Structures are given as structure tokens and as C-alpha cells.
Amino acid sequence: MANERIVVVGGGLAGLMTAVRAAELGVSVDLFSIVPVKRSHSVCAQGGINGAVNTKGEGDSTAIHFDDTVYGGDFLADQPPVKAMCDAAPGIINLLDRMGVMFNRTPEGLLDFRRFGGTKFHRTAFAGATTGQQLLYALDEQCRRYEVSGLVRKYEAWEFLGLVRDVDGNCRGITALDWYSMKIESFPASAVMLATGGPGIVFGRSTNSVINTGTAASAAYQDGAHYANGEFIQVHPTSIPGTDKLRLMSESARGEGGRVWVPRTQGDTRDPKSIPEGERWYFLEEKYPAYGNLVPRDIATREIFQVCLQGYGLGGRREVYLDLTHIPRKELDTKLGGILEIYEKFVGDDPREVPMKVFPGMHYSMGGLWVQFGKNESTGALDETSSKNQSTNVPGLFASGEVDFSIHGANRLGANSLVSCLYAGKIGGPAMVRYGRETSSKLPAADGAFTEAKKRWDAEFARLANVSGPENPHVLAQEMGDWMTDNVTVVRENGKLKETETKLQELEERWKNVGLTDRSGYANREISFINQLRNMLVIARVMTRGALMRDESRGAHFKVRDLSKGVTEENALPRDDANFLKTTIAEHSADGPKISYAAVDTSLIEPRARKY
């Protein structure tokens, strides 16, 4: 096995965990990322990471974590991987602790845990309000260790363009672009992992980093990988509106006691601090006494949306208060410092003194590349030794992290993503190694495929370098983002979804008339963006078509009969298990996505109605 080499695309939590796990088995890793991996989007995660450790004597268990996750996801997730992840979560947190993550501690020096949405337990380990940053750094450091020992080779500022598939359709490597020299090269691998994160920028402004375009997933989809549950988009209830980005105000603010409210009187313009308790409407606490401000995100988002539609938004605007001012300053600083600084820096108010103003913002994609898992047929559990784990329908191609569709079903619970990314990498790395060993002697020669792939992309980029139409790519991107945000986020309605499909097709046509303002042959980010934009339009259609065809409401997918009647249960289509307790599978074709449905593995928990 002298020259076993895998490719990992993406250096967020999922990609780095994959790389470390494979390197630990002695396998060489080529690691690709558009930004230095330490700057990946995972760095933005604030609130924490879930694992049921029951250190607060509340009776929490991994079984309850499993149930909360499946129920929170409205039963759309295949259950064996969810169970396996929840069982592994405490061990993953221990591992991070051993890697040196500066998690907050109890007076006894043990890890501290906070509350997050969709659960009644203190289950979320956290490092101040910069948990993702701390976790990413810990993995980055372990990866650097393998870089020094020679097992990991980094290709930072390289962009993945597409797969290399041999005559039998096996994925044998990737083609990538050097962001500085603009050189295109193909790289062979015994297996390829895509860990390229979410597609937030398809919605223009979101809580995501601006590099989260979903371009890699879309390229893989166009190269034959299936995309699943694309219509399930999580809109976070509390973000800070901005012209460039919707900055997140983490759920941990509510986990630590933050309260959402609006004045009871519409258009009340008094200073919030002078409004007496009795004249404040804590609408989440009133409607959901058991979970209060910590109802799952899809529900909190719709409630905030509806309250604003009814005219209770602050000053008639689309904003509500998120109030921390009743909590002592010192406590806020040690537990939430990082996020309060963000609010202070961008808004200019001190959230320890003045209630914050927030509104829902696009946050996360539950959908992504379809992946499978190995199942132990006698126990029904996920088989951690299977080379099937995290593998896509394209042999040799794996996916993990936000880019894969597994675990979260129709709605993700807060603090469950970091753990799912790490778990996917934890089982994905070894699965790739195993796959490589199982297939190495059986695959056909692929030299031709590499030359072909490079030729194809060289030609495409040479063409893009000369386009001179009247359309500006950034303007097209903005139109796409506005349409997607208006019609494919919090509320969906079939008429609007059809209009959006037509609009996206119009944008695809206009994309053909795009013009380049940058003619440079060095570090030309505009050429790369034009290519990404086409990929974004393709994946936007997958999301829209999936939403149009799913005639029910489930988790974050909330479909109403008549948009003018508001975001209410009465106006919504009900959940329809008979027809739609199914995974949406999109397959690429020249005339748009072809949709089919696959059964969901509900072998462990019987689906029941979701009521909080």
C-alpha cells in the first residue's frame, strides 16, 4: 500500500477530521481549500457542540439526544446514523478536550454544558461564544502535525472544479484551479471526500461566510452525484440584519436566558427599557410554555415572522427584541463575550444594556449530497467498519459535513451540526481508506480520464476569460439571492415557487451574456465567481423544484395554501407521511433536476406528530 493517497476537499471541521483520521491510518492526504483551512466557515460557529453527558443530574442520555434529534428533524432523517452519532458525541467532546479546546469549565474543573434549542437538557459544551473557532483550531493543529510529518499536503487557495471519473464511472480524483496562478490541474486519489460546507450564498445574504457558495456540491451533482432534500433550508430566528451579511446572534443567547419580545401595542416607539413587563409580549414563552424561547429554530422563525407580518415588529419594521439585559454583566462576558462583541461592533449598542434587535436569516442547509451508511443487518445499527459510510452514489466519492444530507432531516437542532461534521469525518476517513484498499487492484486505468478532465476545464476557463456580454455576475447573484430569500425560505407557496423556477431559468439565460471586467491572468477571482454563479443557479433550481414538489409541511419546509393568509398552522399544508415521509433525490439532467423519492430508514423510532 505504498502510495495510498486520498483527496479531501474542504478544511472545515468535517474535512480536517477526515484528513486526521486517514493520516492516522498512515494514508497520505491531499487537502484542498479555497481559503487557508484555518479560515474556513466552521470558525463562525458560536454556541456549542452537543453531547449527552448528563453531568447536571438531569437524567439526560444519548438515547434522549437521539430522540430529540429525530423528532426535531420531523422524522426525515435515516435513523441509524443519527443514533450512532449521538452515541459517539460524548467521546467526540472528550477527544476535543484532549486536543486542548478551551471549553468553559465548572468550579470543579469539569466541562460545563449549556442549554440549546429543541431540548430540555444542558447538553451543549461550549468555549465562550466562539466554539466553532476553538474546535476548528484544535483540528487544524492536529492536521498541521501530520503536515509536518509529511502525511498531509495542503493545497490552500485551490478551488475544486469537478470530479474525474473513469470509463466505469468511478471517481478517481479531482480537477482544481490555483486561485493565484489560475493554473488548472487534475489530482488522482484512491477516494475523494467532499467536505465543502453549506450553500448560504445562494440566498445572497445569510449568516454564512461569503465563501459558502455550494459550488463544489453543485459541480459534483452535475458530474453525477445525487443531491438529497435540497428544499430543507434552515432560517435562524435571530440574526442581525446587514447589507453585506446577516450576522448571527447565536441560540446560546437564549440558552443563557435571553428572551424574545415585542411591545404589546403595535408601533410603540418607547425606549424598550421603559416599557413595563406587563406591556411586553413574550410571544414564544406564551405560546410554548415547555420550551419557551428555546423552541426549535423552524418554529421560532415562523413565530417571529408572523408577529412582524401582523404589525408587531419594532416600529413596524421586520425586527423583534432579543433581551439579555436582565443577566449580570460578568456572566454575559464569560459565557457570551464573543457574540456580544459582534453586536457591539456592527450595531454600536451594548447588548448588556440595550435589548438587541434581530430578525430571521438564512443559516443552514439540511439538504446536500446524498450519502449512505453501512448497516449491520443483525442489529440494525450503523456499522462503523463499513466502506459504505459517507459514500455517495458515485463510487469513490464521499461527502461529509454540512455538504451531506444526513442526520438532520427536515430541521437541524442547534449545536448538532458541529458534532455531525466531526462524526462524519470520524467515520468517513476510515471508510475512504477501506474503500481504497478494497478496490485498488480492481479499477480500470484512468490516465485518459485525467487528461480529458483537465482539457475540459482548461477550455471552459479559457472561454470564460473572454466573455464580454453586458451582464455583471455580482448583479445576477444578487437577483438570485433576493428571489431565493423571498420565496424559498420561511414560507413556501406553489405559485411563488413556479415563478422562482422561471426566474432562475431566466438568470441562467442571462448568465450566458455575462461579461468580465477583470482581464487579468493572475488571481482573477471574477472568472472563478462566474463559474461559481452558474453552479449556484443549478443548485438553486434543485432547492426550488424540491420545495415545489413536496406538497406538505415538514420541519423547515412550511407550505401555505394562500400567502396572503399569513404564516399560520391553519393556512399550512399538513405533514403527509403517506406521500412524503421520503428523501427527495435530485439527479442532474440538461433540462433541470429530475426528482425521485427514497424511503427513510425509520427502523428505530416510530414517527409521531411533532408538537412542542
Next chain:
Amino acid sequence: MPSSIRLSVKRQDTPTSSPYWEEYEIPYQPRQNVISVLMEIAKDPKTRAGKATSPVVYDRACLEEVCGSCAMRINGVARMACTALIDSLEQPIRLEPMAKFPVQRDLSVDRQVMFDSLKRIKGWIPIDGTYDLGPGPRMPEPERQQAYEYSKCITCGNCLDVCPQVNGRSNFIGAAPIAQARLFNSHPTGAMNAGERLEALMAEGGVDDCGNAQNCVRACPKSIPLTTAIAEMYRATTRYGIKKLFGT
């Protein structure tokens, strides 16, 4: 309230070509930052004089000052562009690449040296493996809080850009990696290899080369107590050196 936003940008087409300045002007909008203005210019890139140009190349990702990408000199000061609010800047706003790193293009620089320094100081906890080996060592919360400050370093490079000791004639490692050595040496497991990190800091370009200008601590966007870390590491290396000399 001004009616427009004016920017002056020092551009450079390739790592070896000569720099030149360009001016831009866009209509005023409240609550903008340097990145959002650069994004706006890219939608219709032309100079203030109306000449068509190319979008400015710069690095950015998170837009909330946590990824460390967008460091540049703004009105002469090294800082993060995403938190540089237009309303608090004097116009025309001058943007230049940081000067202590090789320019790639326009405002984008190559900071690989910072990641290489993390290799130099062995910036990691040498764990036995990723297998489930139970919880990590306990740590008193007050110590954890101190260490946490250092773990917030975003590797932006501002502390190097403002340091007079970081220049073409020296290979001073700079404040950020010294603070990282402090972080790992204070972790119960990391402390087991403290000596290796101290030796790295005692080598050429190490902590001894600090000239105590204290610019770094003022430039750090995350308010990391960099000078405290340097002082601690200075003392630790001295102690370590003496111990080694006398073999105790």
C-alpha cells in the same frame, strides 16, 4: 452626513509588478464597512473618473472578524476590513495591503509564514490518537479563562505588520506565535512538551528579538494580551536556559 463614500486603493496586478493608486466613489449608505463597499464597487467597477476597471482583489470570508482573512492597512493602520465601519473613518479612505507580507494581488497578501511559524513552535497538543481515551485533564476555570484569550488568535497578521522588529533584515517570529506557545505550554498535556516550544522560541528570531515597542497589543483585533505572553515566554525561556545549562 456625506453624500458619497470615497476610497483610494493601492493596487498591484501581480506579485512582481509595480503598485498604483485608484480612486472610487459610490453613493453613501449608512452602516457600511470597508468590505461591503468593495462588494458594491465590484457590481460596476469603475474609477472615480469614470474609467472602467477591474474589481479590487482582497481576502475575506466570515465578515464578522473571526476568520482573520481581511487584514489590510486602512488609513495607514493595519486592521480588519470587515469591522472597519465607514461612518467612523476619515474619507477618502486609503486602503493598502499589509507591508510585511508579500503582495499577491491588490490587497491580498501571502501570510503562509504565519502558519509556518506555528509549525516552528509545535503549536499543537500531541495527543496519542483520536480513539476514545476518556476525558481530558481537568483545568481550573480561572486558568482556562486566561488561556482562552490566547486561543482567540485569528492569525490575521496585524501584530506582525505593526512590529518594527519584523522587517526584511530580521526573522523575528512575531507576537502571534509566541502567544500560541504560551497557550500550549499552559495546557496540562501541552506542558509535557513545553521545553520543545521554549527551544523554538530561544532559536534565532525568537522571543529575544522582541524590541518591546508594544505595537502588537494595540493592533490586535481580539485584544489578546500579547505583551503579557511575550514577557511570560521571555521569563520561561530564561529559566529553561539556566536549568539546561546547569542540567537540573
